[in-house]
Amino acid sequence: xxxxxxxxxxxxxxxxxxxxxxxxxxxxxxxxxxxxxxxxxxxxxxxxxxxxxxxxxxxxxxxxxxxxxxxxxxxxxxxxxxxxxxxxxxxxxxxxxxxxxxxxxxxxxxxxxxxxxxxxxxxxxxxxxxxxxxxxxxxxxxxxxxxxxxxxxxxxxxxxxxxxxxxxxxxxxxxxxxxxxxxxxxxxxxxxxxxxxxxxxxxxxxxxxxxxxxxxxxxxxxxxxxxxxxxxxxxxxxxxxxxxxxxxxxxxxxxxxxxxxxxxxxxxxxxxxxxxxxxxxxxxxxxxxxxxxxxxxxxxxxxxxxxxxxxxxxxxxxxxxxxxxxxxxxxxxxxxxxx
Numbered sequence: 001x002x003x004x005x006x007x008x009x010x011x012x013x014x015x016x017x018x019x020x021x022x023x024x025x026x027x028x029x030x031x032x033x034x035x036x037x038x039x040x041x042x043x044x045x046x047x048x049x050x051x052x053x054x055x056x057x058x059x060x061x062x063x064x065x066x067x068x069x070x071x072x073x074x075x076x077x078x079x080x081x082x083x084x085x086x087x088x089x090x091x092x093x094x095x096x097x098x099x100x101x102x103x104x105x106x107x108x109x110x111x112x113x114x115x116x117x118x119x120x121x122x123x124x125x126x127x128x129x130x131x132x133x134x135x136x137x138x139x140x141x142x143x144x145x146x147x148x149x150x151x152x153x154x155x156x157x158x159x160x161x162x163x164x165x166x167x168x169x170x171x172x173x174x175x176x177x178x179x180x181x182x183x184x185x186x187x188x189x190x191x192x193x194x195x196x197x198x199x200x201x202x203x204x205x206x207x208x209x210x211x212x213x214x215x216x217x218x219x220x221x222x223x224x225x226x227x228x229x230x231x232x233x234x235x236x237x238x239x240x241x242x243x244x245x246x247x248x249x250x251x252x253x254x255x256x257x258x259x260x261x262x263x264x265x266x267x268x269x270x271x272x273x274x275x276x277x278x279x280x281x282x283x284x285x286x287x288x289x290x291x292x293x294x295x296x297x298x299x300x301x302x303x304x305x306x307x308x309x310x311x312x313x314x315x316x317x318x319x320x321x322x323x324x325x326x327x328x329x330x331x332x333x334x335x336x337x338x339x
Contacts, residue, residue, distance in 0.1 A: 026085055026189040028223035029065050031291050034235050035188040036064030036181060039298035044242060047306050048146065050173050051180075063181025064188060079123065084186065086126040086195040089261050096125040096198075101261070102254050104129055128190055132253045135183030136305055142176045143309030145335075147321045152330040161332050168335065184298050190256055191294030193263040194218050203268060212268040221267075221287070225276060229284050230291055238292035244304045252304070256297055263290065 027035065040060040043052050050056060067085065071078060093101045097114030105111040108130045112122040149169045156162050194200045194217075201218040245252035267286065270276065276283035313320040315334045324330055 026068070026185075026192050026195055026222055027291065027294070028227055029068075030227040031192075031222060031230065031294075032064040032068070032185055032188050033061040034230065034232050034291055035191075035294040035298060036184045037061035038232060038235050038239060038292075038295040039184065039302070040180075042236075042239060042242070042295070042299045044303050047303060048173075051176070051302075056177055059177055060181045060184060063178065064184045066182055067185040083123050083126045084128060084131040085189050086200065087128040087257065088125050088198050088200065089196050089257070090198055091264075093258055093261060096120040101129070101258050102251075104250065104254065128186060128195065129253060129257060131183075131186040132190060132256075133249060135179070135186060136249050136253075136301055138179050139176070139183065139302065139305040140309050140312060142172065142179055143306055144312030144314055144321055146172050146176065147309060147312075148314060148319065148324050148330060149335060151324050152335065155330055156332070158332075161336075164336065180302065187298040187301060188291075188294040190253075191260055191290050191297060192222055193260055193267050193290070194222070196257050196260045197264045199264055199268065210268070210272070213271055215271075217271060221271075221276065225283070226287055226291065230287050234284075234288045235292045235295060238288050239299075240292075240296050242300060242303065243296075244300055244307065249304070249308075252301070260290075260293070 026032070037057055037060065040051065040057045045052075067081070071082070087101075088096055089101055090096075095101070095104070095111070095115070097105075097111065097116075097118045097120060099105055099111070099114055105114055108122070108127055111127065111130065115121055115125045146169070149165060149172060152165055153162070153169065156165060189195045198204060198206065199212075201216050202214040203212040204214070245255070247255070263286075270282055270286055273282070274280065275286065310321050310325075319328070319330065319334050
């Protein structure tokens with residue numbers, strides 16, 4: 001959900017939109033659901049089978065909408081979470097604190113400090129970059145536990161311990177579905193050009209030699225237009241092949257956001273040219289490609305998280321996945337807890 005800082009949302013040529021001025025729904029329910037479904041359905045065969053079942057595919061699609069559906073829970077919930085749906089980048093790829101997207105501060109605390117030093121704030125600048133990192137790291141840890149528990153199932157012989165482990169493994173799978181589904185929303189946000197740009201709802205108060213629109217275009221594009229025009233079949237056909245980023249996750253995320261930023265000017269060019277009018281194939285192609293980019297990024301990042309989890313560990317002293325795969329015993333306390 002992308003905060004809209006204008007007092008009112010203007011009527012659009014697409015549809016009458018009635019939303020509070022404090023929020024917009026990135027891709028709307030339609031776009032986020034498609035991203036979750038197409039990405040999960042396209043996961044490679046080496047990812048655990050429970051993630052590729054029809055029930056899970058459906059659940060990820062529904063959970064992808066959850067961060068928007070929770071809006072309006074109250075304060076501090078809304079003001080704390082809303083900036084996690086976007087990051088304002090200037091046209092040269094810098095945050096409002098001046099950090100290039102390719103060289104972001106190591107954590108949200110340092111990032112917030114850089115924004116304050118520049119006279120901005122994290123609520124104005126957004127922290128989508130860190131939401132993508134955080135959700136990825138959580139998914140890797142979830143997979144680490146799943147790998148170790150799956151092997152422990154074969155090792156343990158005590159009936160009570162095995163019964164507890166069977167329940168905990170089922171719980172772990174539910175946690176993975178929830179964590180992945182919720183995080184998928186933000187991966188989807190990051191493919192919407194206006195979620196990574198200072199030009200988030202019309203060109204704004206910036207140099208505008210090309211006379212780009214000042215209309216409130218954010219909601220009409222990502223919501224009603226996508227709902228009416230973009231389909232699962234079209235997004236599936238537009239999906240690029242699996243391509244797992246070989247770089248550290250911070251580099252992968254920076255590259256993803258930087259790529260989305262390059263789509264901001266083409267969006268405004270297309271809007272100016274009337275490309276989003278009913279029946280114009282140019283608008284359909286643009287929107288479909290952007291939703292497909294979100295689905296591809298989600299699929300690729302989940303596959304990367306699964307691979308990375310093989311190098312993970314739990315507990316202290318560390319019990320590594322590789323050691324367990326090589327035959328090291330999994331102590332009951334390592335999973336149940338020894339306080």
